[in-house]
Amino acid sequence: MKIKQIAHLVLVNFRNFFREPGALFWSFAFPVAMAWVLGIAFSGSPEKKYKVFLSGDSTFQKIFPSASATGFTQKIGTGSGTSAQVEFLPASEKTLTDALKKGICVLYIDLKNGQPVFHYDPGNSEAVTLYLMLERELSIHANRPVYVTEKITMKGTRYIDFLIPGLLAMGVMNSCVWGISWYLIELRMKKLLRRMVATPMRKSSFIISHFVTRLLLTSFESCILVLFSWLFFGIQMTGSFAALVLIYLSGILAFGGIGLVLASRTQSTHVANGLINAVVLPMTIVSGIFFSYQSFPEWMIAIIKVLPLTLLSDSVRAIFNEGAGLPEVLLPCGVLTGLGVVFYLIGLKIFKWY
Amino acid sequence: MKKILVEINGVEKSFKDIKAVKGIDLVIQEGEFLGLLGPNGAGKTTLIEIIEGIQQPDKGEIRILGKGWKQQAEELHRTIGLALQETKFMDKLSVKETLQMFASFYELDNARIEEVLDLVNLQAKKKSYTVNLSGGQRQRLALGVALLHKPKILLLDEPTTGLDPAARREVWNILEKLKREENISMILTTHYMEEAEFLCDRIVIMDQGKFIAQGTLQELITGYSEGEIIEFSLEQPMLQDPQQVIKGVRSVHWDAPLRRGKMTVESISKTLPLFIQYLTEHNLTLAELECRKMTLDDLFISMTGRKLYEN
Numbered sequence: 001m002k003i004k005q006i007a008h009l010v011l012v013n014f015r016n017f018f019r020e021p022g023a024l025f026w027s028f029a030f031p032v033a034m035a036w037v038l039g040i041a042f043s044g045s046p047e048k049k050y051k052v053f054l055s056g057d058s059t060f061q062k063i064f065p066s067a068s069a070t071g072f073t074q075k076i077g078t079g080s081g082t083s084a085q086v087e088f089l090p091a092s093e094k095t096l097t098d099a100l101k102k103g104i105c106v107l108y109i110d111l112k113n114g115q116p117v118f119h120y121d122p123g124n125s126e127a128v129t130l131y132l133m134l135e136r137e138l139s140i141h142a143n144r145p146v147y148v149t150e151k152i153t154m155k156g157t158r159y160i161d162f163l164i165p166g167l168l169a170m171g172v173m174n175s176c177v178w179g180i181s182w183y184l185i186e187l188r189m190k191k192l193l194r195r196m197v198a199t200p201m202r203k204s205s206f207i208i209s210h211f212v213t214r215l216l217l218t219s220f221e222s223c224i225l226v227l228f229s230w231l232f233f234g235i236q237m238t239g240s241f242a243a244l245v246l247i248y249l250s251g252i253l254a255f256g257g258i259g260l261v262l263a264s265r266t267q268s269t270h271v272a273n274g275l276i277n278a279v280v281l282p283m284t285i286v287s288g289i290f291f292s293y294q295s296f297p298e299w300m301i302a303i304i305k306v307l308p309l310t311l312l313s314d315s316v317r318a319i320f321n322e323g324a325g326l327p328e329v330l331l332p333c334g335v336l337t338g339l340g341v342v343f344y345l346i347g348l349k350i351f352k353w354y
Numbered sequence: 355m356k357k358i359l360v361e362i363n364g365v366e367k368s369f370k371d372i373k374a375v376k377g378i379d380l381v382i383q384e385g386e387f388l389g390l391l392g393p394n395g396a397g398k399t400t401l402i403e404i405i406e407g408i409q410q411p412d413k414g415e416i417r418i419l420g421k422g423w424k425q426q427a428e429e430l431h432r433t434i435g436l437a438l439q440e441t442k443f444m445d446k447l448s449v450k451e452t453l454q455m456f457a458s459f460y461e462l463d464n465a466r467i468e469e470v471l472d473l474v475n476l477q478a479k480k481k482s483y484t485v486n487l488s489g490g491q492r493q494r495l496a497l498g499v500a501l502l503h504k505p506k507i508l509l510l511d512e513p514t515t516g517l518d519p520a521a522r523r524e525v526w527n528i529l530e531k532l533k534r535e536e537n538i539s540m541i542l543t544t545h546y547m548e549e550a551e552f553l554c555d556r557i558v559i560m561d562q563g564k565f566i567a568q569g570t571l572q573e574l575i576t577g578y579s580e581g582e583i584i585e586f587s588l589e590q591p592m593l594q595d596p597q598q599v600i601k602g603v604r605s606v607h608w609d610a611p612l613r614r615g616k617m618t619v620e621s622i623s624k625t626l627p628l629f630i631q632y633l634t635e636h637n638l639t640l641a642e643l644e645c646r647k648m649t650l651d652d653l654f655i656s657m658t659g660r661k662l663y664e665n
Contacts, residue, residue: 187444190441190442190443190444191440191441191442192441192442192443192444195436195438195441195499196456197408198406198407198408198431198434198436199431199456199459199460199503200428200431200432200459201459353408354408
């Protein structure tokens with residue numbers, strides 16, 4: 001063994017690592033920032049909050065002594081270390097399904113002749129956790145009721161129904177932001193961008209070509225995902241196709257614009273990697289792609305709701321699961337298009353062709 | 355009287371606190387091949403970029419075929435063909451597809467693409483991805499792209515830097531052929547003296563943002579500093595200045611630590627015997643000796659005291 005050689009190579013590796021600002025950011029700052037954001041959502045401060053909907057007869061006092069007919073809040077899991085505030089709300093069938101589709105609640109209790117039936121999707125880890133906490137709470141109760149669980153199977157309310165529209169929206173974002181900015185930066189690094197603008201090529205043709213390319217590619221990608229989830233999970237789109245087309249177009253415009261801005265002055269793909277991730281990753285996590293953003297604090301939800309990815313994924317989800325049509329998506333379409341135009345103008349203004 | 359293609363009057367350009375181009379006048383006529391030489395940082399690339407239209411001069415005026423960049427950018431783009439230093443293309447696009455892309459910007463047809471493939475000798479490679487091309491082939495493709503729309507002026511920024519002599523020669527032959535057969539003008543920046551000598555009718559030497567000499571190679575060498583060069587190194591230190599003691603020596607550059615000297619002399623055949631005689635008389639031993647004609651590099655050193663290119 002050549003200890004000195006190994007030691008020196010380790011030193012060289014360290015130098016390379018610490019002299020790359022991007023690497024430092026991703027290794028140290030980013031995980032801490034993410035932990036902080038997710039920590040706010042799922043732990044610590046001060047307690048997790050869940051909404052559980054109740055349906056059936058209104059004899060919940062048998063299970064929860066503090067229950068009232070208009071809804072009540074109960075602290076559960078106080079003995080186990082991880083406690084949570086659960087808001088129990090009586091609900092009609094309609095509000096219940098709506099809430100499930102939007103991810104506002106992940107579990108509901110149906111009470112039939114004094115016997116609680118827990119409805120949730122075992123595929124959703126958040127619902128499983130909540131169920132386990134509720135189960136524990138009830139089992140230490142004096143008059144422990146006999147309860148059963150039932151898997152949620154109604155189309156549009158399962159976890160997969162929540163997930164697929166989110167994945168479609170994420171696909172649009174990734175394809176546009178990564179696709180456009182990476183490509184443009186590479187062309188700039190090769191000085192090919194400079195070579196191309198030295199011809200009579202119109203800059204607008206060049207930019208439009210990227211939007212069109214992304215439109216075709218994302219449509220194709222989405223078709224494959226939808227086809228797959230239709231075949232395997234029986235996912236169906238209940239809303240209007242025209243609304244879906246419209247929201248896709250505005251989503252591509254918005255994320256294409258973001259891609260253009262990110263690429264406008266970036267000189268190397270090393271820097272781009274960090275820059276793009278810094279924009280894309282937080283949105284992927286907070287915008288309700290994999291889990292609902294309802295458990296973030298109120299003030300954060302207000303911000304999250306206007307993030308482009310949230311606007312897109314909420315709309316796509318509404319079109320797939322809630323039968324949304326053109327009127328429901330007009331506002332998010334307008335906002336996304338507006339964002340797209342603003343980013344496009346900024347991007348073009350500060351874009352460095354050489 | 356030949357037509358004037360490019361006319362530059364009193365052009366100045368600064369970047370932050372550096373003055374890159376300090377008042378330059380230049381006229382290029384139809385069919386003229388101009389070589390632009392100078393050390394790194396002399397302002398060559400800035401000047402090329404001003405002609406190319408991607409830099410605006412702070413002062414002065416540039417007109418191409420009597421037109422300015424602000425008013426007739428698209429027309430000027432059609433007049434100029436451009437090949438940059440070490441151009442890279444889209445990796446997974448073939449040679450022909452790359453030419454087709456650029457042809458679409460000029461609205462040219464396939465026949466022209468075939469012509470250009472012949473011209474730059476890339477017919478055999480037209481289906482290859484550009485990533486698989488050699489340096490010389492890639493530079494020839496860059497030249498092909500520059501020539502697609504039959505430009506009147508060709509701007510070449512170090513077109514053969516980094517190429518091996520054979521590949522360089524192939525680029526030269528293409529340019530030479532263009533010069534003979536088409537009525538094209540060219541501005542070329544280069545690191546290679548032979549390149550300027552082989553291709554250019556006129557050579558401009560640039561230093562610190564200014565032209566310090568111009569003319570044909572012959573004019574430059576005879577007009578600015580006549581003479582020939584004797585370079586030598588010695589085993590022992592030299593104690594006297596040869597200029598004082600040997601007839602016909604014009605100037606001496608003596609590097610004491612390396613014991614290396616360079617003399618500019620009126621005539622090698624007259625001065626060399628005297629120099630050898632001097633060495634024998636003083637018991638000095640020659641380690642190396644080289645006699646040659648003056649080059650542009652020598653001229654540059656004699657004008658500025660610095661080397662034209664460090665290598």
